Amino acid sequence: MMPSALEAIASPRRREILRLIWNEEQPAGAIHRAMPDVTFGAVSLQLRSLVEAGLVEARAEQRNRFYRARREAFGPVAEILEHMWDDKLWKLKLAAELAESRRGPKPRQRRNKKTRKKKGR
Amino acid sequence: MMPSALEAIASPRRREILRLIWNEEQPAGAIHRAMPDVTFGAVSLQLRSLVEAGLVEARAEQRNRFYRARREAFGPVAEILEHMWDDKLWKLKLAAELAESRRGPKPRQRRNKKTRKKKGR
DNA sequence: CAATCATTTTAGTTTAAACTAAACTAATTT
DNA sequence: AAATTAGTTTAGTTTAAACTAAAATGATTG
Numbered sequence: 292m293m294p295s296a297l298e299a300i301a302s303p304r305r306r307e308i309l310r311l312i313w314n315e316e317q318p319a320g321a322i323h324r325a326m327p328d329v330t331f332g333a334v335s336l337q338l339r340s341l342v343e344a345g346l347v348e349a350r351a352e353q354r355n356r357f358y359r360a361r362r363e364a365f366g367p368v369a370e371i372l373e374h375m376w377d378d379k380l381w382k383l384k385l386a387a388e389l390a391e392s393r394r395g396p397k398p399r400q401r402r403n404k405k406t407r408k409k410k411g412r
Numbered sequence: 413m414m415p416s417a418l419e420a421i422a423s424p425r426r427r428e429i430l431r432l433i434w435n436e437e438q439p440a441g442a443i444h445r446a447m448p449d450v451t452f453g454a455v456s457l458q459l460r461s462l463v464e465a466g467l468v469e470a471r472a473e474q475r476n477r478f479y480r481a482r483r484e485a486f487g488p489v490a491e492i493l494e495h496m497w498d499d500k501l502w503k504l505k506l507a508a509e510l511a512e513s514r515r516g517p518k519p520r521q522r523r524n525k526k527t528r529k530k531k532g533r
Numbered sequence: 534c535a536a537t538c539a540t541t542t543t544a545g546t547t548t549a550a551a552c553t554a555a556a557c558t559a560a561t562t563t
Numbered sequence: 564a565a566a567t568t569a570g571t572t573t574a575g576t577t578t579a580a581a582c583t584a585a586a587a588t589g590a591t592t593g
Contacts, residue, residue: 292550295505301422304551319570333552335571354560354569367495371418371488384416395552396576413580425581440540454582456541475539475590516582517546 292340296368299346303388304329305337309360310376312347316359328389413461417489420467424509425450426458430481431497433468437480449510 292298299305304326311322323334338358341347346364350357362369375381413419420426425447432443444455459479462468467485471478483490496502 295509298422301419302550320568323570329551330553331570332554332572336551339571356570367492371492374488388416392579393552394550394578396554396578423580441538444540450581451583452540453542453584457581460541477540513549514582515548515580517548518583 293344294340294346295344296346296365299341299344300368300372303385303392305341306372306375306385307389308334308337308341309347309372312359313362313372313376316350316357318355318357320355322358333395414465415461415467416465417467417486420462420465421489421493424506424513426462427493427496427506428510429455429458429462430468430493433480434483434493434497437471437478439476439478441476443479454516 294302294305299309307326308322311317311325319331319335319338322338323329323331326334338347338349342349342358346361347358348361350359365372415423415426420430428447429443432438432446440452440456440459443459444450444452447455459468459470463470463479467482468479469482471480486493
């Protein structure tokens with residue numbers, strides 16, 4: 292997608308991701324754990340598009356990949372975001388928007404993860 | 413759709429509409445004439461959703477409907493918009509985004525408007 | 534009242550975003 | 564080397580936004 296700063300902050304999902312990595316880097320897993328209503332893959336894709344747009348930086352260390360916002364890339368939009376996160380009213384809106392903005396397929400019945408009972412290969 | 417201020421300004425089309433009606437009201441027709449790449453209907457729909465979102469006000473007078481932005485409804489986002497419109501760099505981006513962001517069906521061959529040569533009914 | 538003007542509304546179409554599921558990769562542990 | 568951990572990638576699905584074309588509305592004009 293390659294969202295501009297303006298498009299990036301239009302999505303409540305991306306806004307949440309940005310909030311988590313605004314002041315400190317976070318590994319992809321931690322970001323996903325903070326949004327358990329979507330798959331890890333979905334989070335990874337959003338992170339990728341934010342990196343491609345130049346809005347987020349990634350750093351690999353061992354098994355982890357740490358992400359952080361490139362605040363300077365947001366220009367005057369940065370202030371709006373920071374303002375939002377301090378504002379109680381905005382917070383209330385977020386939950387509603389997150390629920391409402393769900394696109395993509397509904398999560399189907401998760402297949403039980405292959406707990407193959409030690410059958411020798 | 414009912415876009416929030418943030419969603420409203422994410423769309424280059426809506427940004428253009430807002431610019432036209434930011435400082436003075438304009439009739440729907442004038443707004444459409446300023447964006448001849450879309451149909452009148454498309455403009456009308458965007459205006460409707462902006463009104464429903466509380467971001468724009470409409471006033472009817474005779475055959476015309478005049479629209480203007482409710483600047484106070486944009487909060488801190490208003491400054492970003494005003495800043496954008498003064499910025500040469502942003503202007504360049506707009507054209508690109510407008511071309512790129514085209515969804516919906518491609519305009520098909522316009523049927524020649526019924527110039528029914530005075531066949532008595 | 535028919536025609537025209539200004540605009541809205543309806544019904545249907547196209548597209549990209551946002552997602553899921555599952556396969557994959559690469560580093561680490563046992 | 565098998566299993567586990569952390570994450571990415573791929574292929575396909577669903578949905579809403581953004582549009583078009585055309586019909587409908589309502590005010591005005593000849």
